[in-house]
Amino acid sequence: MSDVVDEGGDCTGHRATVTEAEVDALVQGICFKTGPPRTLGVELEWLIHERNLPQRPVTPERLRAAYAAVRAVPLGSALTVEPGGQLELSSPPAASLMECVGTVSADLAAVRAVLDEQGLVLVGLGHDPFRVPDRFLREPRYDAMETCLDRTGPAGRHMMRASASVQVCVDAGHEEPGPLGHGRRWWLAHQLGAVLVAAFANSPLIDRLPTGWLSTRQLMWAEIGADRAGAPPPHEEPRSAWARHVLDSPVMCVRRDGGPWEVPEGLTFREWTRGQGSRPPTRADLDYHLTTLFPPVRPRGHLELRMIDAQPGEDGWIVPLAVTAALFDDPQAAETAYRCVKPLAERALNLPAPHNPLWSDAARLGLADPELREVAAACFAAALDALPRLGAGTEVTDAVAGYLERYVARGRCPADDLLDALPGTPAAPAGSGPAAQGRKDIRS
Numbered sequence: 001m002s003d004v005v006d007e008g009g010d011c012t013g014h015r016a017t018v019t020e021a022e023v024d025a026l027v028q029g030i031c032f033k034t035g036p037p038r039t040l041g042v043e044l045e046w047l048i049h050e051r052n053l054p055q056r057p058v059t060p061e062r063l064r065a066a067y068a069a070v071r072a073v074p075l076g077s078a079l080t081v082e083p084g085g086q087l088e089l090s091s092p093p094a095a096s097l098m099e100c101v102g103t104v105s106a107d108l109a110a111v112r113a114v115l116d117e118q119g120l121v122l123v124g125l126g127h128d129p130f131r132v133p134d135r136f137l138r139e140p141r142y143d144a145m146e147t148c149l150d151r152t153g154p155a156g157r158h159m160m161r162a163s164a165s166v167q168v169c170v171d172a173g174h175e176e177p178g179p180l181g182h183g184r185r186w187w188l189a190h191q192l193g194a195v196l197v198a199a200f201a202n203s204p205l206i207d208r209l210p211t212g213w214l215s216t217r218q219l220m221w222a223e224i225g226a227d228r229a230g231a232p233p234p235h236e237e238p239r240s241a242w243a244r245h246v247l248d249s250p251v252m253c254v255r256r257d258g259g260p261w262e263v264p265e266g267l268t269f270r271e272w273t274r275g276q277g278s279r280p281p282t283r284a285d286l287d288y289h290l291t292t293l294f295p296p297v298r299p300r301g302h303l304e305l306r307m308i309d310a311q312p313g314e315d316g317w318i319v320p321l322a323v324t325a326a327l328f329d330d331p332q333a334a335e336t337a338y339r340c341v342k343p344l345a346e347r348a349l350n351l352p353a354p355h356n357p358l359w360s361d362a363a364r365l366g367l368a369d370p371e372l373r374e375v376a377a378a379c380f381a382a383a384l385d386a387l388p389r390l391g392a393g394t395e396v397t398d399a400v401a402g403y404l405e406r407y408v409a410r411g412r413c414p415a416d417d418l419l420d421a422l423p424g425t426p427a428a429p430a431g432s433g434p435a436a437q438g439r440k441d442i443r444s
Contacts, residue, residue, distance in 0.1 A: 015282055015284070016282060016283055017280040017281065017282055018273065018281055018282060018283055018285075018286055019273055020247065020270055020273040020274065023243070023246070023247055023269065023270075023273060023286055024243045024244075024247065026283070026286060027239075027242060027243040027246050027247075027286075027290075028239040028240065028242075028243050030301060031239070031242055031243075031290075031299040031300060031301065032172045032182055032238060032239050032242075032299055032301070033172055033301040033302070034172050034173055034174060034175040034182050035171065035172075035174070035175075036171075036174060036180075037170065037171040037173060037174075037180055037328065037329045038095065038171060039093040039094060039095060039171055039302070040093070040094050040096070040097060040100050040168075040169065040170060040171075040321075040325050040329070041090070041091045041092070041093050041094060041100065041168075041169035041302070042090075042091050042100060042104060042166065042167065042168055042169065042317065042321050043088060043089070043090040043091070043165075043166075043167040043169065043304075044088065044089045044090075044104065044108075044166055044167075044310070044317050045082060045086050045087070045088045045163070045164035045165050045166075045167075045310055046086060046087045046088070046089075046122040046123060046124060046164055046310060047086055047122070047123040047124075047125055047128055047162075047164050047310070048063065048066070048085060048086065048087055048115070048120055048121070048122065048123070049120065049121055049123045050119065050120060050121075051116070051119050051120060051121045052119065054121075054123070054130070055130045057131060057133060057134075058085065058120065058133075060085075060134075060136055062118065062120070063085045063136055065118065066114070066115055066118045066120055067081060067087075069114045069117070069118065070087075070111055070114050070115070073110050073111070073114055074110075075089070075107045075110060075111070076091070076092060076103045076104075076106065076107055077089040077090055077091045077092065077103065077104055077107045078090040078092075079111075081136070081137060082137075082160070082161075082164075083135050083136060083137045083142045083145075083146075083160040083161055084128075084132075084133045084134075084135060084136055084160060084161030084162055085133060085136035085137075085161075086163075086164050087111070087122065089104060089107055089108065089111070091103055091104050096390070096391055097321070097322060097325050097387075097390050097391065097392055097396070098391055098392060098393055098396070100321065101318055101321070101322075101396060104317075105315070105318075108122070108314070112314070123164075123310075124164070124202070124310040124311045124312045124313065124316055124317065125164060125202055125203060125309070125310055125312070125418075126163060126164060126165065126201070126202045126203030126215060126216070126217035126218075126309025126310050127158065127162050127163050127164075127203035127205070127206065127216045127217045127220070127309075128162040128163075129205035129206065129207075129208055129418070130207070130208060131162070131207070132157060132158055132161050132162045132206075133161050133162060134161070135160070135161055136161075140253075140255070140256075140260060140261045141253070141261075142160070143260060143261070144252060144253035144260070144261040144262075144263050145160065145252060145253070145292070146160065147263045148252045148253065148263050149224060149228070151265070152223070152224060152225050152228075153223060155219075155220040155221075155223035155224050156224055158206075158217075158220040159217075159220050159221060159224060159294075163203075163217045163220065164217075164309075164310035165217070165306060165307075165308055165309060165310055166200070166308040166309070166310055166311055166317045166320050166321065167304055167305060167306050167308070168304075168305045168308065168320060168321055168324040168325070169302050169303065169304050169305070170185070170302060170303050170305070170324065170325065170328045170329065171302050171303070171329075172185065172186075172299065172301065172302055172303055173185040173186075178331075179331050179334040179335045179338060180329075180331055180334060182238060183237070183238060184334075184338065185303065185328060185334075186238040186297070186299075186303070187234070187235075188327075188328070188334070188337060188338055188341065189297040189303055189305055189328075190231055190234060190296070190297055190352075190353045191341040191342070191344055191345050191348070191358075192327060192337055192341050192379070193296050193297060193305060193307045193353060193354075193359070194307075194344065194348075194353070194354075194358045194359045194361075194362040194372070195341060195344070195362070195372060195375055195376050195379060196305070196307055196308050196320065196323075196324065197215055197218050197307050197308070197309075197354075197359065197362040197363055198214075198215075198361075198362040198363075198365070198366045198367050198369065198372045198373075198376060198413065199366075199367060199372075199376045199380075199407070199408055199413060200308045200309055200311060200319075200320050200413060200414070201214035201215035201218075201309055201362075201363065201366040201413040201414070201415045202214075202215070202309040202310065202311060202312065202413065202414040202415050202418070203215050203216040203217040203218075203309050203415065204216060204415040204418055204419050205418060205419075208422075210419060210422070212364065213363055213364045214363065214364065214365065214366035214413060214415035214416070215309055215362070215363040215364075215366070215415065216363075217309050218307060218309075218354060218359070218362075218363035219363055219364075221294065221296070221307075221354060222354045222355060222359070222360070222363070224294070226352065226355050227248075227249050227250055228249065228250070228252075228292075228293065228294060229293075229294045229295060229296075229354075230295055230352050230353070230354065230355050231245075231295045231296060231297060231352040231353045231354075232244065232245035232295075232352060233352055234345075234348070234350060234351075234352060234353075235350065238299070242299055245293075245295075246269060246289065246290065246293065247268065247269050247270040247273075248268050248269075248270055249268060249269060249289075249293055250264075250266060250267060250268055250269075251264055251267045251268065251269055251272055251277070251289060251292075252289070252292040253292070254277065254278060254279070254285070255285070255288065262278060264277065264278075269281065269286070269289055272285075294306065295353075296353050296354050296359075297353075305324060307354070308320045308324075309414075309415075311414065312414050312417075315399065316414075318396060318399055319399050319400055319403045322383065322387060322392060322396050322397075322399070322400050323379070323380060323383040323400060325390065326382070326383035326384075326386040326387050326390060326392075327379055327382065327383050327386075329390065330386035330389055330390055332382075332385075332386060332389075333382040333383055333385065333386035336378070336379070336382040337379050337382060340375045340378045340379055340382075341375055341379075343371075343375075344358055344371065344372075344375060345358075347361070347371075366411075366412070366413045366415060366416070367407070367408060367411045367412060367413055368411055370411075373408070373411045376408050377404070377408050377409060380400065380403070380404045380408050381404070383400060384397065384400050384401055384404065387400065
């Protein structure tokens, strides 16, 4: 379900200008393509470290050589590079969970073999614990993005250069009510998303020090701001709510075929269609604008769940993929998940994700939060029951069962392991989250 955007030079396509009404209709038509849930995808971002000295920055020359070697290897997934040099593999749409797992596992094995020859390794962490690297990609898109995001503080640079995630892509759903309907799936994604943040939190460190948040990556996304990295208001019809959000979100950049791109300040796409800005917007500008919005759930025809930290181990990504697929695509598990997360919605105070207390608690406390722990345990159990019905192999069900036992049942997440391993840090008792012990808030 990769949606790869040409970040290069041609800004002249789709030259026809668009009106406000046309934008509303286009967004509602292209961002929620309903039908029976039948395809699945995953986008995996990885940090790249030196194999023997992970604390030493990887030089741009080594990264360029490594990517040249990796691109010479045939892959079933799309390979892209993030601004800080992170590697991303985006699977093609898969007809089943096991097809998706098989394709991506084979691609990762091939990539790891190439990187190993270069003395480099893929690292599954939500945020680099050692540093915020220098920007690796010097392209107009990322020059403009950095200029835009710097206006709200350092969080944008952390996101661009030092973060990595597991993004699960599921179909938008049926054009009808019920557990597989698109309205229910949209609502579920925003409530269950907080549970996924907590259960898979894996970014508690910056500069080798605890930040006070188990998912510092999620904190950084929240600090970018609601207009760029927030969801539309909850409890509204998804298509119209998202279309309004797109129109009322600020334009990141106005692209040019030559020279640096313009970075307007405070210009919304709606205002652009009404005559403000240096030129009228085109359909290509709308398509590009959609790629510069980073909500925790992004509709791109399918639903892209963006809130999960990158996971440790070679195959750690399989667990969030399998759990999410089961809770969205198995009707029984989807209904169980809906009932389980419904009480959590009260804690969101009817505020959009991730800028509400529920999401903040999930990122800060993880499963040390008793209610999130209880809901996560019920959802993992429902997913584990559903996976055989989705054709999952024993290696997948065993991985989910192992994660449930090691982390969820004990109120822990991978971030707790990283904190326990810090020099001079005593091992925390089961069920106690480090953030609950009064660690310093990164923002203080």
